[in-house]
Amino acid sequence: MGKLYKFLKYFFITFWAVFVVAPFLWALTTSFKDFNSVNGGATYIPWVDFEPKLEGWRVLIKSPANGGVDIIEPYFNSLFVTCTASLISIVLGTLSAYALSRFTFKAGFVKNNDITFFFISQRIMPPIVLSIPFFLFLGAINLLDSLIGLIVVYIVLLMPIAVWIMVDFFNKVPREIDETALIDGCNPYQAFFKVVLPNSIPGLIVAGMFCIIFGWIDFFFAFILTFTEVQLLPVKIVALNSSITPWWSLSASALVSVAPLIIVAFIVERYLSKGNLSGAIK
Amino acid sequence: MNLVAENLSYKPDEQFHLNEVSFNFEKGNIYTILGRTLSGKTTLLKTIAGLLTPDTGAMQFEDKDFLKVPVWERNIAMVYQQFINYPHLNVFENVAFPLKQRKVDDQLINDEVTKSLKSVGLEGYETRKIQELSGGQQQRVSLARSLVKNAKILLLDEPLVNLDYKLREQLREEFKNIFSQGLSEDSIVVFSTTDPREAMEINGEVIVLDEGKVLQVGPAKEIFENPKTLKVAEISNDPPMNILKASIETNKIKFEEIEVELPNHLSNLKEKNFNLGIRASDIKLSDSGFEFEVELAEISGSETLLHLKRGNSRIIISIEEVLNFNIHDKVKISFNINKIYAFNENGVLSSSPFGGSYV
Numbered sequence: 001m002g003k004l005y006k007f008l009k010y011f012f013i014t015f016w017a018v019f020v021v022a023p024f025l026w027a028l029t030t031s032f033k034d035f036n037s038v039n040g041g042a043t044y045i046p047w048v049d050f051e052p053k054l055e056g057w058r059v060l061i062k063s064p065a066n067g068g069v070d071i072i073e074p075y076f077n078s079l080f081v082t083c084t085a086s087l088i089s090i091v092l093g094t095l096s097a098y099a100l101s102r103f104t105f106k107a108g109f110v111k112n113n114d115i116t117f118f119f120i121s122q123r124i125m126p127p128i129v130l131s132i133p134f135f136l137f138l139g140a141i142n143l144l145d146s147l148i149g150l151i152v153v154y155i156v157l158l159m160p161i162a163v164w165i166m167v168d169f170f171n172k173v174p175r176e177i178d179e180t181a182l183i184d185g186c187n188p189y190q191a192f193f194k195v196v197l198p199n200s201i202p203g204l205i206v207a208g209m210f211c212i213i214f215g216w217i218d219f220f221f222a223f224i225l226t227f228t229e230v231q232l233l234p235v236k237i238v239a240l241n242s243s244i245t246p247w248w249s250l251s252a253s254a255l256v257s258v259a260p261l262i263i264v265a266f267i268v269e270r271y272l273s274k275g276n277l278s279g280a281i282k
Numbered sequence: 283m284n285l286v287a288e289n290l291s292y293k294p295d296e297q298f299h300l301n302e303v304s305f306n307f308e309k310g311n312i313y314t315i316l317g318r319t320l321s322g323k324t325t326l327l328k329t330i331a332g333l334l335t336p337d338t339g340a341m342q343f344e345d346k347d348f349l350k351v352p353v354w355e356r357n358i359a360m361v362y363q364q365f366i367n368y369p370h371l372n373v374f375e376n377v378a379f380p381l382k383q384r385k386v387d388d389q390l391i392n393d394e395v396t397k398s399l400k401s402v403g404l405e406g407y408e409t410r411k412i413q414e415l416s417g418g419q420q421q422r423v424s425l426a427r428s429l430v431k432n433a434k435i436l437l438l439d440e441p442l443v444n445l446d447y448k449l450r451e452q453l454r455e456e457f458k459n460i461f462s463q464g465l466s467e468d469s470i471v472v473f474s475t476t477d478p479r480e481a482m483e484i485n486g487e488v489i490v491l492d493e494g495k496v497l498q499v500g501p502a503k504e505i506f507e508n509p510k511t512l513k514v515a516e517i518s519n520d521p522p523m524n525i526l527k528a529s530i531e532t533n534k535i536k537f538e539e540i541e542v543e544l545p546n547h548l549s550n551l552k553e554k555n556f557n558l559g560i561r562a563s564d565i566k567l568s569d570s571g572f573e574f575e576v577e578l579a580e581i582s583g584s585e586t587l588l589h590l591k592r593g594n595s596r597i598i599i600s601i602e603e604v605l606n607f608n609i610h611d612k613v614k615i616s617f618n619i620n621k622i623y624a625f626n627e628n629g630v631l632s633s634s635p636f637g638g639s640y641v
Contacts, residue, residue: 176362184354184383199369
């Protein structure tokens with residue numbers, strides 16, 4: 001048992017680590033190559049295998065007039081749209097989820113579960129089905145090709161995730177905790193903000209993470225609903241592809257675009273391992 | 283100035299959770315709500331707290347329509363059977379929470395919380411996290427939090443039920459101490475329990491509740507001595523009072539082909555057939571007694587509960603020592619006839635050894 005188990009364990013972990021990290025290493029080395037190095041076969045070690053060049057990275061920040069692609073503006077557009085939409089989704093989603101978890105709604109045959117399902121059902125339809133209505137709708141209110149239009153659409157996409165996660169989370173927070181807060185002199189708003197919310201931080205983090213990820217990686221709506229005025233990062237990266245695929249700048253931009261998600265993952269991991277999330281609710 | 287309720291009814295689904303409940307709670311007293319699980323105890327406490335609004339009925343407290351006062355303005359305290367505390371706060375902050383909510387001066391909060399934690403035996407635990415405490419300690423924290431407020435109404439919803447035996451005994455003692463010393467003259471304590479012994483020990487006014495209905499109200503002693511109905515006799519005794527179909531024939535009581543002498547207090551019974559009630563502790567093993575068959579023997583603490591059968595009748599007797607029996611053993615028992623209760627065929631007490639009658 002002992003040694004073999006340990007060996008297999010480490011073997012598997014190593015294998016998995018290589019499996020996960022390899023694409024990043026590949027992208028990282030490729031981003032420092034030029035045309036010749038990329039086409040010269042599989043090479044991995046800089047200075048030995050190939051001569052590292054910064055061209056792939058420089059292209060990203062150069063203005064188009066100088067032959068660059070300038071991803072800085074789309075980058076900040078993406079950050080702005082994702083963060084704003086996520087924040088609004090979390091705030092609205094958390095409030096709706098609390099209401100759905102704690103109060104009983106009834107309008108004809110529509111009850112709490114039906115409302116929750118309505119939220120989730122927004123995610124059941126394939127994006128392509130939603131794209132035409134969204135396009136017409138944004139066109140009608142003059143928000144096509146604008147950041148605000150994208151934020152509105154992303155809220156529609158992200159809020160169901162927040163509602164779904166938070167309803168489930170609030171259902172696990174004993175109702176008696178809210179009741180005790182009421183008994184201890186809180187009005188319902190104070191009970192929510194002073195007692196329920198501080199105990200729901202793990203849920204908020206998870207919901208926030210999902211919103212940020214889904215918002216950040218969206219290509220489809222960013223592609224359909226914008227033309228020239230506003231561009232988001234995923235669209236810009238795909239647009240890099242021209243007659244000659246610039247693997248070096250594609251790799252560099254891919255790394256840059258994954259960076260925020262990696263940072264988010266590290267922060268959450270820190271927080272998780274500190275044990276702050278476990279055992280909050282018995 | 284009393285807490286007065288009239289005809290509170292609450293029926294969220296098919297069944298009544300509260301059915302025409304009325305009471306009059308006076309300040310400075312302890313009230314025990316005794317009932318089995320799902321009898322409506324928690325519903326009643328939540329209604330008093332304001333967490334539930336009854337469908338019909340009225341409640342007055344201090345000349346106010348209490349049903350119109352929102353929970354957070356009622357100045358009540360409640361301890362739940364689950365150990366409910368604020369998990370994100372430490373022990374001190376938990377107990378201080380209601381005072382902070384009232385915007386009490388920091389120094390005063392400090393003094394009051396320290397005093398309150400001391401009274402439940404938790405001094406030195408101020409900075410602990412709630413999750414680091416045992417169940418009993420968690421329940422003490424919520425007790426401290428409810429005591430610190432000096433609430434006008436203190437509601438205790440089966441506060442001991444989720445604790446293990448030893449802790450329960452210990453905390454029950456402390457409850458009694460706290461009730462006897464710490465309670466101010468103008469607060470009302472309402473304590474709910476399923477355990478008749480607990481109700482008798484607390485020795486306040488007892489309200490027997492079943493299926494949302496108040497069956498009997500009275501001092502603990504009165505409930506014990508003169509239970510109004512069969513149901514009350516069942517609920518207020520542990521093990522439940524034994525009930526046998528019996529009849530009176532020429533100065534004898536007959537049941538299951540057993541004849542015992544008619545005790546004096548039953549000599550005035552009008553009906554021939556009645557329900558005979560006798561407590562488990564009023565039946566003894568005796569060589570000259572009547573033969574019953576053992577169905578089950580439970581050892582609980584230092585006593586043995588014997589489930590016996592004869593004909594169609596089943597009874598439970600308690601013996602104050604630990605004895606081993608096998609199933610289908612035959613045992614002989616005798617009844618203490620002076621402790622026999624008689625309930626008429628509608629289940630109402632017609633004669634009790636203590637002279638009570640509700641017929």
